[in-house]
Amino acid sequence: MEHGVESLRSSLSSRLLLLTISFVMVVEVFVYVPSIAQFRRSFLEERFAAAQIAALSLVEAPGNAISKELETSLLRTAGIKAISLQLDDRRHLMLDGDAPERIAGRYDMRHAAAFDYVLDAFATLLRGGEGTILITDTPLPRLGDEISIIMEERALFSAMALYSRNVMVLSVIISFFTAGLVFLSLHLLMVRPLRRLTRSMVLFRQRPDDPERALIPSSRSDELGVAERELARMQEELRFALNQRKRLAAVGAAVSKVNHDLRNILATAQLSSDRLLMFDDPKVRDMSQRMISAIDRAIGLCERTLKYGRADEPPPDKRTFPLHRLVEEVQTTLGLDQKAQSTGSESALQFRNLVPQDFQLHADQDHFFRVLMNLARNAANAMESTGGEILVTAMRKNNCDFVRVADSGPGLPKKALENLFIPFKGSANARGTGLGLAIVAELVEANGGKVSLERTSDEGTVFVIEIPSPA
Incomplete structure (x- = not known):
């Protein structure tokens, strides 16, 4: 059970759901603040409308006087305690019962700004409906220049509390409904594919x-x-x-x-x-x-x-050695000399060592023998049935030694070009293992150089080995 709860807390789906609910509730709070202020203002405007109707009864009565019973009935119908009206330099007062001993708040709606309505609304909620307030506004033209009403704040507080509760319930419903839609959409579009990815990673790691x-x-x-x-x-x-x-x-x-x-x-x-x-x-x-x-x-x-x-x-044992002599050893190991060697047919192979006699190369001699041996053997195998020429040259340029191994064979096939220097895949013939060029690349890189294919076509293939020369 604990594992299930912990999994729910740490899952991406539950986090998305909680975040969506939280964000919607935050938005509802920002919507609630001005709406509760507007609700309070509308409530007071309704009370002022009822108060002005009651005041009209006073103004239209002969001698501006009505019975106490009618006055009390009008005030209770309007839901207010008293009305103060400034008319013809005289102030008229309509009062239900005794005058209140203390006014908890005074508000002038003629000069109130939007932010003032927000502050007044929260002041009403904080007082909890205990107290009496006085509100002043501009009346109808027939009622003079100013009208003030005194009312108990309990009715206003009750209405605002009910409104707030309704807003909260509606906000919760909207939050969960919106969160459910967002959660469902994200779950289908993102969470399920991500779970599929993670499940594949876990299974693949195991096997x-x-x-x-x-x-x-x-x-x-x-x-x-x-x-x-x-x-x-x-x-x-x-x-x-x-x-x-x-x-x-x-x-x-x-x-x-x-x-x-x-x-x-x-x-x-x-x-x-x-x-x-x-x-x-x-x-x-x-x-x-x-x-x-x-x-x-x-x-x-x-x-x-x-x-x-x-x-x-083992790391390469770099030394300076004469390259011409090493190429001769490769030539001898392959069974080729400077003359054309018979292949049992009219075809013949020639090996030409054009490396200068005094050319010195700084590398592991045994590694470089294996490099030249693999390249030359590949060239000889490619020209086994057709005959041709293997040519080895060397030159120094920009503090680098360049050794070229060229042949006049038919060129590398497409499969070998796509998998050049890749073990078991770069063989140019069915009998090869595909390791020759891979070994060449590894040994050259171990000596700080690089090997590349300069060109290949039906006129031949040329590999270039680049080795840094010593400073």
Whole structure:
């Protein structure tokens, strides 16, 4: 029971209802103040009208004299105690009984302002109808220049109290009726849609991977409709990101199971390659050194395979190194040299290293090898059946190093362009995993740079890597 009361107090609907009732009551108060003043003024004007009728009886009587019984009857019919009339420099008095000992209030309606009527009305209510008041006004022309009446305030107070009670009852009825209409309208137009939004948020937080808990937006075109569509879009994007993380975690778990055996195999190959260094043939020694470097790099990659998206990715070890030599290692690892390599058909692949011999790059050498390796392998795969040329260039401009990897392939397909640098979605062929460009973007950004697609068409594709040069 307590929980239900607390929920009602904290709900938006109950707050709207209470606020609406409060605002309507405040408005009724501002309406009541001038209306009660006007009611008092009308009541007194009616008494003056009755008093003037009684005074006319006195004026029209012979010798301006009437019997005491008639005078008393006229005054009681008018609801007043006495009438004072200034006529022909003489003051005439009509009195019912004895004169009052004390006048509680004196009011001159000839010179009263609107604010004066308000103050006089509340003064009457505060006195509670106890006392006698004197009111002065301008009479009819036949009755002279001034007429004053004395009356007990009890009748005026009773009439004003009844009027106030009626206004209060009517105000309460109007308040609740208006509040009900406003509440119903706001509940249908705002509260229910907001509850639907909050319920969807709570359910989605409990099971964000469950598509059944996603919000289905309505067809509303107002702000709440926009909020529904944006929330639904955000839930879809978040669910995709969570599923992507699960896939990455699954890939990492699978790779960790074969990591140990693969590293042992590479270690065995490394030991075998070391024996080749014992030969005196310079070509054999040179090729063996390259093979050992490639195996060492493969062992290091094996230990960090598919760490994309993990928080324990080590920071880059930035050093200055000759880029031309690193590009040659990429060329050798791909199995390409400066001459055209046969692909088993009339097609051929060419790799051209146009990086200046003395060009120095400041970055993590192993990271940049992986960046160039991924870009070059993607280009080679794209031109596997058609042949073509892979071109690597470098230049320095405005304290930045620009490295371009270009190919003469058929260009990137539309699907790859829409999901460029997005894991598992940016692959240009069915055999790819979609991780290559994502890894490139992550490694370049880790080194303080950025990678972008300069152009792609049926004449080829160009990627540009921008790395800040050291000061």
